[in-house]
Amino acid sequence: MKERGKAVSIKDIAKKAGVSISTVSYALNGNGKVTDETSARILAIARELNYTPNAAARTLKKKESKILGVFLTDFQGDVYGELLDGMKEVCSSQGYDLVVCSGKQSHRLLPERMIDGAVILDQTFTSDELLGYAVQNHKIVVLDRELEHPNINQVLLDNKAGATLATEYLVEQGHKKIYIVTGPEGSFDSMQRMKAVRMVAERTEDVEWIEIPGDFKKSGGEHAAERIMKEYTEPVAVFCLNDEMAIGFCNRMAETNLLIGEHIHLIGFDNIELARYMQPRLATIDYSKRKWGALAAEQLIKLIHGKKVEHERIYVTLVEGDSVGKAESHTLQLP
Structure with missing residues (x-):
C-alpha cells in the first residue's frame, strides 16, 4: 500500500x-x-x-475539461440565482459542468486552462486582460461590457431601452421632479442606464432631474431615501437603477408618513422575485434572467466548438405598478 x-x-x-x-x-x-x-x-x-x-494533467492532455466558468464581481444580488439556473440547465444538457468564481485569484483558471471558457459578469477583470486571453485563444462571453474579438461574444442586457422605458413612463405620468439613484461607479449596467436617462432628460422640458449616487444594494436605496426625506416639499418621482435599491428605499420610507405611490412615485429595474410581492406593487423593468444565462452558456459552447456566433441582446419590458401614479392625482401636502 x-x-x-x-x-x-x-x-x-x-x-x-x-x-x-x-x-x-x-x-x-x-x-x-x-x-x-x-x-x-x-x-x-x-x-x-x-x-x-489528476484533473489538471487530464485537461492538458485532452485539451478540454468539460467545465465552464462564470465569474461574478460578488455573490450578492437576487438576479444571479435565475441567471445561474439558466446557465446550469444548458451546461447539463450539453455535457458540461459549471463553476462559479469571484475574486482576482480565480482569474488564473482561464489562462491555466482549468476551464474550457468563461462567462464574465465581473468588474475585477479589465477589458485589456480579457482581450489578452482572447488573443491566446481562450473563449469568452461577456455580459458586462462591449469587446470586439473573434473569441469574445457579447450577450448584453438592453440597459438603455430599459432606462428609457422607466424614465419616459415617469414623464408620461406628469412628474416634474425626478430623482435617479445610480449604481456603483464603474458598473457597465449603471453607465448604460444613465446614458439613456440623460438622453431622455435632454429632450424633456420643464422636468428637474436630480442624481443620487447609489450602489445597487439596499443600503443605496436607504441613503437615497434619507436625502429625499430632507428635501421633500411635494410629490416626487424616483427611479432606482435596480430593484434592490428600490426595496431599501421602501424599507426606509415605511418608517415615515410618506407613502409610496402617493407622495413618492417609485420605479426600479430587474423585476426580482421579492419586488413582485411588494405592496404597493413595484413598477419596474423586466427581462428573463434565466434566458440571459442560458443564452450566455449556449454562445460560449458554440465558441468552444468553433461555431459562428453573433452578438446577442436581452430585451426588456415595462411592468407597471401602483408604486407609480399620475402626478396630478396626489398633490396634497403632508401636514
Whole structure:
C-alpha cells in the first residue's frame, strides 16, 4: 500500500501490474488497444490503490475539461440565482459542468486552462486582460461590457431601452421632479442606464432631474431615501437603477408618513422575485434572467466548438405598478 497522504500515480499502478505506463493509461481511458483481461486487472489495482485521476494533467492532455466558468464581481444580488439556473440547465444538457468564481485569484483558471471558457459578469477583470486571453485563444462571453474579438461574444442586457422605458413612463405620468439613484461607479449596467436617462432628460422640458449616487444594494436605496426625506416639499418621482435599491428605499420610507405611490412615485429595474410581492406593487423593468444565462452558456459552447456566433441582446419590458401614479392625482401636502 502507498503511504497515507501520498497521491497514487499511473506509474505506481504500472509497477504493481507489471505493465507499461502507456498500457495503464489505455486501460484507464477505455482504449481498445488493451485486452479485456489486462484492462480488468489494471482497473482492479487502481481501485485497490485508491487511484484518483489528476484533473489538471487530464485537461492538458485532452485539451478540454468539460467545465465552464462564470465569474461574478460578488455573490450578492437576487438576479444571479435565475441567471445561474439558466446557465446550469444548458451546461447539463450539453455535457458540461459549471463553476462559479469571484475574486482576482480565480482569474488564473482561464489562462491555466482549468476551464474550457468563461462567462464574465465581473468588474475585477479589465477589458485589456480579457482581450489578452482572447488573443491566446481562450473563449469568452461577456455580459458586462462591449469587446470586439473573434473569441469574445457579447450577450448584453438592453440597459438603455430599459432606462428609457422607466424614465419616459415617469414623464408620461406628469412628474416634474425626478430623482435617479445610480449604481456603483464603474458598473457597465449603471453607465448604460444613465446614458439613456440623460438622453431622455435632454429632450424633456420643464422636468428637474436630480442624481443620487447609489450602489445597487439596499443600503443605496436607504441613503437615497434619507436625502429625499430632507428635501421633500411635494410629490416626487424616483427611479432606482435596480430593484434592490428600490426595496431599501421602501424599507426606509415605511418608517415615515410618506407613502409610496402617493407622495413618492417609485420605479426600479430587474423585476426580482421579492419586488413582485411588494405592496404597493413595484413598477419596474423586466427581462428573463434565466434566458440571459442560458443564452450566455449556449454562445460560449458554440465558441468552444468553433461555431459562428453573433452578438446577442436581452430585451426588456415595462411592468407597471401602483408604486407609480399620475402626478396630478396626489398633490396634497403632508401636514
